[in-house]
Amino acid sequence: MRMTTTFGVNQIISHGFGVFLFAALVPMMKESIDISHWHLATIGALTQLSYLGGAMLLGLVGHRVASEWLVLITGSITSLLLFVMATLDDLMMVLLVLTCMAACAAISWGAIVELITRYARPALCSTCLSSASSGTAWGYGLNGLLILLVVPLLGWRSGWLLAGMLGAATVILTLFLLRNLKQRAVTKSPEATSALSARQLLHAIMRERAAFFACLICFMVGFATMPFSTWLNTYLAELMLPPALGGYTWTIAGVTGMIAGFLSGKLADSKGHGVALLIVFGGFSLGIFAFVYDPAYFAVFAGFGYGLMYFPMWGIVAGWVNEHYSSTATMQINGIGMVTFGLGGALGNLMAGFIQDISGSLERVYWVIAIDALLLVFLALYIYLTEQQEVEKYMGNPLC
Secondary structure (H helix, E strand, C coil): CHHHHHHHHHHHHHHHHCCCHHHHHHHHHCCCCCCCHHHHHHHHHHHHHHHHHHHHHHHHHHHHCCHHHHHHHHHHHHHHHHHHHCCCCCHHHHHHHHHHHHHHHHHHHHHHHHHHHHHCCHHHHHHHHHHHHCHHHHHHHHHHHHHHHHHHHHCHHHHHHHHHHHHHHHHHHHHHHHHHHHHCCCCCCHHHHCCCCHHHHHHHHHHCHHHHHHHHHHHHHHHHHHHHHHHHHHHHHHCCCCHHHHHHHHHHHHHHHHHHHHHHHHHHHHHCHHHHHHHHHHHHHHHHHHHHHCHHHHHHHHHHHHHHHHHHHHHHHHHHHHCCCCHHHHHHHHHHHHHHHHHHHHHHHHHHHHHHHHHCCCHHHHHHHHHHHHHHHHHHHHHHHHHHHHHHHHHCCCCC
């Protein structure tokens, strides 16, 4: 439990603050920094490309560096940059800092996947992974509270300062955890810790079912969730809806993700990963379609569906991959999955900027996201059905 909680707090820092706090604070930051729609689109695209670069680096060479060091180094850099963000007025410096934090977030999560799959009990692997990945949800919830309670009183710079302070405390907490894990480490077999060569990794992604679908899911999730989160507050402002609605939406997404992480992980461990994916993608799809029908009435419901899917999805997918590969290979495949997530997010943000530029509205952006969410439901249904076929085939084999 201590391991899961500590790594969950790392997710608050790396993803909740390092990746998503800017999107939550950008309407307030516009008061002192001139940020246009194209600036926002460029920042969204470049940070996702940076996330892609960090994930690709992790997938190809991450197994050569101890995951313990990766978690500590990326956490320290992110914490420092959160403090730096509170001092910036230059848009190019903001872009540079956000880009660096995005790369750190990708590397941090990949290292966490390797550590959890190495140390957690196999029967609870997906539960631990989903719970830790839902640390990002806690970050979302804190972002919403910052918008509602702190920023109106102390200004947007206070949000970055508080995030940096929590990041510094998290690095210290993580250091103590890693020392304890090292002391109780057990010897693993070569198969349990073996890494894939670059050629083997590429072959797995292109030819092997679990690795291929994991990366495809990450791409589609990135294409849907990144423009949703980047442009949500801007779209609500376009509709002249109160800024507090965005805060409530972020908070509900965070609270839902906090709970969904544990429950969906338990569901994946007990009933199968296909069932868990079908439920979380179905909830996300319902929320998005309701939101495009009536943004004012269903914004909070969309936040619920977003939280139900996005935060635990990473743990469910990583747990599914770990059923077929070693902990180190799972980290590598997860790294490539984050690459495809970054590609999907960059494409989604550029798509959103293009649609907003030619139409003057973001309404069509959310219709595209809704279609993508529906395709995710069909993909999860296919995985569930093929999983059932494999189980039936196994049970019907007299040699089993």
